[in-house]
Amino acid sequence: MRNLEVVISPALLPFYNVKGKIVVIIDILRATSSMCVAFKTGVEKILTLSSAEECKLFKEFNFVIAAEKDAVKVPGFDLGNSPFEFENPLLEGKSIALATTNGTKAIKYAEENGALNIVIGSFLNIDTLCDWLNNEQEDVLLLCAGWKNKFNLEDTLFAGAVVNKIGTNFKIDCDSALSSELLYKQNENQLELLIRQSSHAKRFSLIHLNTDDVKYCIQMNTAPVLPILKDKYFLNNI
Amino acid sequence: MRNLEVVISPALLPFYNVKGKIVVIIDILRATSSMCVAFKTGVEKILTLSSAEECKLFKEFNFVIAAEKDAVKVPGFDLGNSPFEFENPLLEGKSIALATTNGTKAIKYAEENGALNIVIGSFLNIDTLCDWLNNEQEDVLLLCAGWKNKFNLEDTLFAGAVVNKIGTNFKIDCDSALSSELLYKQNENQLELLIRQSSHAKRFSLIHLNTDDVKYCIQMNTAPVLPILKDKYFLNNI
Numbered sequence: 001m002r003n004l005e006v007v008i009s010p011a012l013l014p015f016y017n018v019k020g021k022i023v024v025i026i027d028i029l030r031a032t033s034s035m036c037v038a039f040k041t042g043v044e045k046i047l048t049l050s051s052a053e054e055c056k057l058f059k060e061f062n063f064v065i066a067a068e069k070d071a072v073k074v075p076g077f078d079l080g081n082s083p084f085e086f087e088n089p090l091l092e093g094k095s096i097a098l099a100t101t102n103g104t105k106a107i108k109y110a111e112e113n114g115a116l117n118i119v120i121g122s123f124l125n126i127d128t129l130c131d132w133l134n135n136e137q138e139d140v141l142l143l144c145a146g147w148k149n150k151f152n153l154e155d156t157l158f159a160g161a162v163v164n165k166i167g168t169n170f171k172i173d174c175d176s177a178l179s180s181e182l183l184y185k186q187n188e189n190q191l192e193l194l195i196r197q198s199s200h201a202k203r204f205s206l207i208h209l210n211t212d213d214v215k216y217c218i219q220m221n222t223a224p225v226l227p228i229l230k231d232k233y234f235l236n237n238i
Numbered sequence: 239m240r241n242l243e244v245v246i247s248p249a250l251l252p253f254y255n256v257k258g259k260i261v262v263i264i265d266i267l268r269a270t271s272s273m274c275v276a277f278k279t280g281v282e283k284i285l286t287l288s289s290a291e292e293c294k295l296f297k298e299f300n301f302v303i304a305a306e307k308d309a310v311k312v313p314g315f316d317l318g319n320s321p322f323e324f325e326n327p328l329l330e331g332k333s334i335a336l337a338t339t340n341g342t343k344a345i346k347y348a349e350e351n352g353a354l355n356i357v358i359g360s361f362l363n364i365d366t367l368c369d370w371l372n373n374e375q376e377d378v379l380l381l382c383a384g385w386k387n388k389f390n391l392e393d394t395l396f397a398g399a400v401v402n403k404i405g406t407n408f409k410i411d412c413d414s415a416l417s418s419e420l421l422y423k424q425n426e427n428q429l430e431l432l433i434r435q436s437s438h439a440k441r442f443s444l445i446h447l448n449t450d451d452v453k454y455c456i457q458m459n460t461a462p463v464l465p466i467l468k469d470k471y472f473l474n475n476i
Contacts, residue, residue: 008246008389009247009250011249011250011253012247012249012250012387012388012389015249015386015387015388016388147413148253149250149253150250150253150254150412150413150414151246151250151413151414151417152413153413153416153417156413156417173437173440174388174437175385175388175389175390175391175394175436175437175438176388176389178391178435178436179389179391179394179421182421182424182425182432183417183420183421183424186420186421186424187420194420197416198413198416199411199412199413200413202411
């Protein structure tokens, strides 16, 4: 039977066997949610980068450049990291270079540790993701991007939602999978309330007074896409 | 107001500010539970070490030497790491040199990162610990020893129990504190059942057929002691 594990911080990935596995990157607020929205909008490909400086280099090659730092858009960039910005129809067919604080780092860690496939998860594409995972053959690691390598609530809740949906098809011998599923089941009817209490969401609500990123990012299945890493670029596999 | 945070793996401690704080070491199965039992029995002091090899060196200085590796007593040692072994009245007044897989490493991490005070927590001394924490002045980090740097269920549940008891006296701006308290509140009446499902407990039940370490280690307040690190040795502060 295939294994399903949950890694609650990129800093813990070195303690797991990643080689040959499928790694699902989870950064609910907001990188992986925004990537799903971008592909729903019709973006062609996304290049993820670990710093705004690297990201800026791609402007001259006709990439739309997107970067946030500590949850705020970096000055001089086309886009920040709010999912609302990725709904713009002008993005159809474009290539995006995206730098984020936590999500991009998790992707790099997974690559460096020999993952076979790296895909993107969010509440917005949860069923598409789960169907795809069910149909593959390899073991699965759900990797929470967290906040500056710390545990965060919203990524763990999403991991728990995935375990809850497909866990019976896998062997679960992982305390973080068990705990995240318990946490999800306890709170599935009050996700918004709970995430609003999280340290990350509190940080947002102070910064972004005009949008409602939390509410946006906990919608289920509004972006039925499957972003998958193919030779340096994320493409939509669906 | 003082801060209270939960660190779910020693490998995440570098991402927290430890300097000048109180660090509570948590290794429910079994190091910190056994240390509490030892002081209840009347042991004078405990030296914690990160390897069985180092530990063995102290035999000639009249220490009782205790070491486990992957949950089994190391051959040639006086004691392993089961709390039952530390109830022996012959240990009264003795000094113990203790090596464990996870607990000792967490203690070393906390020392190296500049903790002001390092104390030992388990269900067996939870109220004594909480009273002491309430009466101190510094910020508190609850450090779960985990299993080989991974998240584990029983340590996180204990951290949640402490947050549940004293959290209202602290400022909580930490998703792992919030989550561990939710997990504890959801399961406080079925701790044993849940911990028996954990990967660590499953490993035990295969190895230790004759004792019941899980049941022992979730007893509340059977060892009202406060092990605290003073100049390389843990002593009982109560």
